[in-house]
Amino acid sequence: MRTPHMILLLAAALLWAAGHARAATPEAKLAYQQARDAAGAAYKNARARCDAITGNPKDMCVAEAKAQRVQAEESARARYEDTLKAFTRARMRIASANYQRDQARCAGMTGNDKDVCKAQAKATLVAAEADARADQKTIEARNDARADKLSAAYRVEMEKCDAFAGAAKDQCVSAARTAFNR
Secondary structure (H helix, E strand, C coil): HHHHHHHHHHHHHHHHCCCCCCCHHHHHHHHHHHHHHHHHHHHHHHHHHHCCCCCCCHHHHHHHHHHHHHHHHHHHHHHHHHCCHHHHCCCHHHHHHHHHHHHHHHHHHHHHHHHHHHHHHHHHHHHHHHHHHHHHHHHHHHHHHHHHHHHHHHHHHHHCCCCHHHHHHHHHHHHHHHCHHH
């Protein structure tokens, strides 16, 4: 159950660290729309299979279909938007959908088993949301640290250039700006 969250975290970290621009290309938009359409079609098929079932198993089947649709749509949206905020939002919505699925599973139980099931479902939701927020803060902190390090290195290079004069200094400054994209 934690594997999709880890995959999203890894994807967010890799995409964020690589500094990709927002995916505004027509190909990215088309891939996003196709993923949403595929998720919708898969949901309709799963929902049709659920209609043959009655009672709590039907509720569980429908909740599972909804959770799978949310996971597919949110993953596609996060890849399309390609921001840390989008990946975190996707993880939160997936956790919420999984919680609704777990609640449907718990509805078929009785007594203490039902209470334990509901408590476990809530604990899983809280843990997933906390992990998403913590991972976002970690990635943001690493990005801030990386920016601070680059800024400090740039200042060092510019200080080295002060040892030169005239054309040599201009060439040194130009090389430093090029190296640090300034």
